[in-house]
Amino acid sequence: MEQDLKGTCPACGEEVNWNYKTENIPYFSDILIITCSCPECGYRFSDVQNISTSEPVRYVYCACSEDDLAARVVRSSAAKITIPELGVEIEPGPACEGFVSNVEGVLLRVDKILDGIMIDGDDEQRRKAITLKEKISNIQGGKESVTLIIEDPHGNSLIHSEKAKKENYLPESE
Numbered sequence: 001m002e003q004d005l006k007g008t009c010p011a012c013g014e015e016v017n018w019n020y021k022t023e024n025i026p027y028f029s030d031i032l033i034i035t036c037s038c039p040e041c042g043y044r045f046s047d048v049q050n051i052s053t054s055e056p057v058r059y060v061y062c063a064c065s066e067d068d069l070a071a072r073v074v075r076s077s078a079a080k081i082t083i084p085e086l087g088v089e090i091e092p093g094p095a096c097e098g099f100v101s102n103v104e105g106v107l108l109r110v111d112k113i114l115d116g117i118m119i120d121g122d123d124e125q126r127r128k129a130i131t132l133k134e135k136i137s138n139i140q141g142g143k144e145s146v147t148l149i150i151e152d153p154h155g156n157s158l159i160h161s162e163k164a165k166k167e168n169y170l171p172e173s174e
């Protein structure tokens with residue numbers, strides 16, 4: 001199912017198309033992918049929603065070979081991603097995008113952030129970024145393993161693999 005609905009841009013109020021698309025993930029359920037991009041002001045939005053559940057969920061997935069990097073990852077804008085080996089925590093926030101990707105795609109997103117630090121960061125930050133970029137390329141080559149943890153208080157996220165451990169958890173109250 002894919003549908004365009006007319007709406008207004010939350011940033012500038014122009015009329016824009018909101019795109020709603022469902023995608024079926026085997027053994028899981030349908031997810032809804034919502035995207036909007038405003039040609040007038042450049043505002044972009046994307047998020048994913050699990051249609052069937054809203055229980056808090058945590059997935060822990062260890063990728064130890066190149067093949068493991070192909071596992072599907074659905075991340076909603078409310079989910080937190082932790083990659084302990086890289087010391088990376090991607091916190092949810094209003095500027096956060098939901099996405100459907102795979103483990104390698106998540107690593108590429110981190111790598112892109114590191115590219116930004118290489119340009120804007122100080123010497124210390126650059127040194128760290130170089131070390132992390134090396135680790136990422138080792139992981140991509142299957143030379144190092146990596147753990148991906150996704151915590152979603154609304155259950156909209158998942159890592160789709162038999163090797164992914166699914167746990168319930170209690171979200172920290174704010």
Ligand SMILES: [Zn+2]
Pocket residue numbers: 009010011012013014038039040041042043
């Ligand atoms: Zn706009």
